[in-house]
Amino acid sequence: MIVVQCWDDGVTNDAPLTDILRKHKAKACFNLNPALHSQERKYSWSRNGYEIWKLGLKELKSVYEGFDIAGHSMTHPHPNQIEPEKWKSEVADCKKYLEDFFGFEVRGFAYPFGEYNDVTKEIVRECGHSYARTTKNLNPCYPPADTMQFHSNCHFLSDKFWTEFESVKKTDGVFYFWGHSYEIETDAMWKDFDDKIKRISEDKSVIWKVPADLF
Ligand SMILES: [Zn+2]
Known part of the structure; x- marks a missing residue:
């Protein structure tokens, strides 16, 4: 089976998260909003009493070294609530910025807030992305009926999680999971995450890929 994962928003917890992924030789894609980063780390918002900070631009290349990068729009607006022209520049500028910054092609996209409609979806396609991830769940998730609605x-x-994993494994299909690293809030949750990635990596039937490799 193939396992793919992606993580949204470029927050500081991505640093320890990528350390865990490297330790277990897991691949992953990170979906970024370039306009929301400053040179240094920047406070973003609070959740459950924990402060969430964005990574600094100056550390993005080292934190994500060896991983894939996808677009998540420039500023994380609600796609369906802004003018289509504005949405188009959010998507196109994000792709160009990330490609110039990282020096490789940005093939994927993830909808901010998981929000899309026929218009906003087609703009993501026209801007040259090979897939776009939603926040909906589907089993089997691959191949998607529409690559711009990759659930x-x-x-x-x-x-x-494991029920889905085992059911996909029976069919030798693609298992796709996602999240935000800021949702890992306690030492116990970091340990659970480390154990989860270790179990997947140690499964002899698993091949790690990044979502863009599927298209
Ligand atoms: Zn997001």
Whole structure:
């Protein structure tokens, strides 16, 4: 089976998260909003009493070294609530910025807030992306009927994570999970995450890929 994962928003927890992924030789894609980063780390918002900070531009290349990068729009607006022209520049500028910054082609996209409609979806396609991830769940998730509506199997904290994983494994299909590293809030949750990635990596039937490799 093939396992793919992606993580949104470019927050500081991506640094310890990528350390865990490297330790277990797991591949992953990170979906970024370039206009929301400054040179240094920047406070973004609070959740459950924890402060969420964006990574600094100056550390992005080292944190994401060896991983794939996809677009998540320049500023994380609600796609369906802004003018289509504005949405187009959010998507196109993001792709160009990330390609210039990282020096490789940005093939994927993830909708901010998981929000899209026929208009906003077609703009993402026209801007040259090979797939776009939603926040809906579907099993089987691959191949998607529309590559601009690539639903994942589940969120990484889903109660059904291993049930879904085992069901995809029976069919030798593609298992796709996603999340935000800021959702990992405690030492116990970091340990659970480390154990989860270790178990996947140690499964002899698993081949790690990044979503863009599927298209
Ligand atoms: Zn997001």
